Amino acid sequence: MEILEKFLEKDHDFKYATIVHCDTPSGVLNDLSKICPLLKKYGILTVVDSVAAMGGEDLQVDNWQIDIALGGSQKVLSAPPGLTIVSISPLAYQAMENRQSPIASFYCNLLTFKDYYEKNGFLTQCQFQTFMD
Numbered sequence: 001m002e003i004l005e006k007f008l009e010k011d012h013d014f015k016y017a018t019i020v021h022c023d024t025p026s027g028v029l030n031d032l033s034k035i036c037p038l039l040k041k042y043g044i045l046t047v048v049d050s051v052a053a054m055g056g057e058d059l060q061v062d063n064w065q066i067d068i069a070l071g072g073s074q075k076v077l078s079a080p081p082g083l084t085i086v087s088i089s090p091l092a093y094q095a096m097e098n099r100q101s102p103i104a105s106f107y108c109n110l111l112t113f114k115d116y117y118e119k120n121g122f123l124t125q126c127q128f129q130t131f132m133d
């Protein structure tokens with residue numbers, strides 16, 4: 001933590017930082033409760049890869065000021081792969097909405113899913129049309 005603090009004092013012109021919550025091969029568990037608030041002190045968005053930890057380790061996205069946290073179904077939860085669990089803060093949405101260039105990907109564009117059910121209901125327009133035909 002001291003090394004990171006000293007580094008950030010001198011150099012903190014970053015839009016966001018990515019942090020791995022837990023790395024299984026090396027056994028590292030990063031203390032997000034300290035790292036993320038420190039990054040936020042410098043206005044740096046925090047993106048956490050918690051794929052190997054989510055469901056097994058404490059993860060407090062609001063209290064620890066995590067802007068994006070990602071988890072997967074196939075690790076701790078031991079469920080089939082294919083389900084991504086994601087948490088997005090209002091600041092992260094704001095950063096995505098204020099981009100100068102549009103996000104090129106459909107599935108990797110988290111804005112696609114913002115207010116998805118409010119906008120589309122349970123069925124998408126396309127599914128609804130097929131249902132009605």
Ligand SMILES: *Cc1c(COP(=O)(O)O)cnc(C)c1O
Nearest residue numbers: 020022023024049050051052072
């Ligand atoms: C397994 C793992 C990934 C990769 O997840 P996949 O969904 O299998 O691609 C990413 N990050 C961490 C920390 C992991 O342990």
